[in-house]
Amino acid sequence: MWRDERKASARRARLERxxxxxxxxxxxxxxxxxxxxxxxxxAALRVLTAKSEPADDPAYRRxxxxxxxxxxxxxxxxxxxxxxxxxxxPADWRFDERALSAITVRQALEQLPVAMKEVVVLVDLDxxxxxxxxxxxxxxxxxxxxxxxxxxxxxxxxxxxxxxxVLPNRHAAG
Amino acid sequence: MPQxxxxxxxxxxxxxxxxxGELAPAEQRALAARLATSPEAAETLRxxxxxxxxxxxxxxxxxPPLPSFPAASRPVWRRVAAIAAVLVIAATxxxxxxxxxxxxxxxxxxxxxxxxxxxxxxxxxxxxxxAPAAAGPVxxxxxxxxxxxxxQATSATGQVRVGFIGLRGCRLSLHVSPHVExxxxxxxxxxxLAGWNAGGHGYLLIAxxxxxxxxxxxxxxxKALTGEPADKVAPLRxxxxxxWRSAQPCLx
Numbered sequence: 001m002w003r004d005e006r007k008a009s010a011r012r013a014r015l016e017r018x019x020x021x022x023x024x025x026x027x028x029x030x031x032x033x034x035x036x037x038x039x040x041x042x043a044a045l046r047v048l049t050a051k052s053e054p055a056d057d058p059a060y061r062r063x064x065x066x067x068x069x070x071x072x073x074x075x076x077x078x079x080x081x082x083x084x085x086x087x088x089x090p091a092d093w094r095f096d097e098r099a100l101s102a103i104t105v106r107q108a109l110e111q112l113p114v115a116m117k118e119v120v121v122l123v124d125l126d127x128x129x130x131x132x133x134x135x136x137x138x139x140x141x142x143x144x145x146x147x148x149x150x151x152x153x154x155x156x157x158x159x160x161x162x163x164x165x166v167l168p169n170r171h172a173a174g
Numbered sequence: 175m176p177q178x179x180x181x182x183x184x185x186x187x188x189x190x191x192x193x194x195g196e197l198a199p200a201e202q203r204a205l206a207a208r209l210a211t212s213p214e215a216a217e218t219l220r221x222x223x224x225x226x227x228x229x230x231x232x233x234x235x236x237x238p239p240l241p242s243f244p245a246a247s248r249p250v251w252r253r254v255a256a257i258a259a260v261l262v263i264a265a266t267x268x269x270x271x272x273x274x275x276x277x278x279x280x281x282x283x284x285x286x287x288x289x290x291x292x293x294x295x296x297x298x299x300x301x302x303x304x305a306p307a308a309a310g311p312v313x314x315x316x317x318x319x320x321x322x323x324x325x326q327a328t329s330a331t332g333q334v335r336v337g338f339i340g341l342r343g344c345r346l347s348l349h350v351s352p353h354v355e356x357x358x359x360x361x362x363x364x365x366x367l368a369g370w371n372a373g374g375h376g377y378l379l380i381a382x383x384x385x386x387x388x389x390x391x392x393x394x395x396x397k398a399l400t401g402e403p404a405d406k407v408a409p410l411r412x413x414x415x416x417x418w419r420s421a422q423p424c425l426x
Contacts, residue, residue: 016240023237037238045241045317075408105228123194124229130196149190152225 015047018064021126025065028121029072029114043068065136108158116151119144193222282333283358286349286378293325293337294345294382312348312396321346344384351376368393372401
C-alpha cells in the first residue's frame with residue numbers, strides 16, 4: 001500500500017511537469033480555454049488512473065498528448081471548432097510592424113487554422129520531432145513538414161516581417 | 175511576403191526542415207553549400223530561426239489545476255480503514271454460512287447499500303486511486319462534473335464499488351456486479367437508488383441526500399453510457415452538463 005502511494009505521487013509529479021504544455025496544446029486544438037481545461041483535466045484523470053504508463057520520457061509525452069488528442073476527437077470538439085468558430089479577429093498588432101514581439105507572434109498564432117497551429121505547437125513550442133508529431137496526429141512526416149512550413153509562412157505573412165520572405169519557387173539544388 | 179494559399183517552393187520547405195534539424199545528412203550538406211553562396215537564402219533561414227525562437231519563448235499561459243488527487247502520506251483514516259478491512263474479512267468468514275443462505279441478488283443490493291452507508295457516513299478524504307476498469311468510462315464522465323473517485327472496493331465475488339465526492343458535497347457510489355441482477359425493489363426508491371443491467375453487468379447507483387431530479391438525470395445518463403451507442407450519449411451528456419452548472423449544492 002505504501003508503495004502504491006509513492007507510485008501515485010511520482011505519477012502525479014511526472015504529469016505536473018508536462019501539465020502546462022499539455023494545457024497549451026489543448027488550447028491550440030480547441031481555441032477555448034474552458035474546453036481546453038475540461039479536456040486537459042479529463043486527460044489527466046485518465047493518465048492518473050491508467051493501469052500503467054510508458055517508462056521513458058519521450059514515449060510518455062507522446063502517450064500523454066495522444067490521450068488528450070483522442071479525447072478531443074472522440075468528443076467531436078475538434079471538428080466542431082473547425083466548422084463553427086471563425087478565426088479570432090486580430091487585435092491591432094500593427095503598432096510596430098517590424099517588431100517580432102511575443103505579442104505579435106502570439107496573436108498571429110491564434111489566427112492559424114487549427115491543423116497548422118497544432119504542428120507549430122507540437123514542433124516549435126513542445127519540441128516534438130517531425131516523426132513524433134506525425135505519429136501523434138496520424139499523418140506522414142512529409143505532411144508535418146509541409147504543414148509546418150506553410151504555417152510559418154502564414155505566421156510571417158500575418159506578422160508582416162519586412163526582412164523575412166519565402167524565396168521564389170525553385171527546386172532545391174541536387 | 176508569403177501567402178498562405180500559394181504552392182510553396184521546395185526550398186522553403188527544406189529551409190524550414192534545415193532549421194528544425196530534420197533534413198537527411200546529404201540534403202543538409204547540399205543546402206549548407208547553397209546557404210554559403212546565397213545571402214538571400216541565408217537571410218530567409220535567419221528569419222525562420224528567429225521565428226522559431228520567438229515561438230519557443232512564448233509563455234505557456236495559466237493552466238488550470240490538476241484534478242485533485244493529493245497522494246503521498248498515508249492519512250489516519252486509511253490506517254483505520256486497513257484495520258477495519260481486517261475486521262470485516264474476519265466477520266465475513268464467520269458469517270459466511272449465514273450469507274450463503276441469502277439470495278444472490280439480495281446480497282448484491284444489501285452489500286451495496288451497506289457499503290454506500292459506510293461511505294456516506296464516514297467519507298474518506300480524496301486520495302490517489304486507480305479506478306477499476308469496470309467503472310472506467312463512468313469515472314471519466316463523473317469527473318467531468320467534478321465528482322472525483324475517492325474510494326473503491328472489489329469483493330471476492332467480483333463486485334466493484336466506487337465512491338465519488340463532488341465539489342458541492344455530493345456523495346455518490348456506483349456498484350457493478352459481474353452478473354445481470356434483478357432491479358431493486360420499489361421501496362428502495364426513497365434512497366435515491368437506481369439499478370439497471372447492461373452488457374451482462376448489473377449496476378446500482380446510490381446517492382445520499384441528493385435532489386431526486388438531479389439524481390435521475392445522472393442515473394439516466396449512466397444507463398445510456400453503459401448501454402447505448404456513443405451517438406445517443408452525447409445529447410444526454412450536454413443536457414447533464416447544462417443542468418450541473420446551475421445545480422444547487424447537495425443536502426449532505
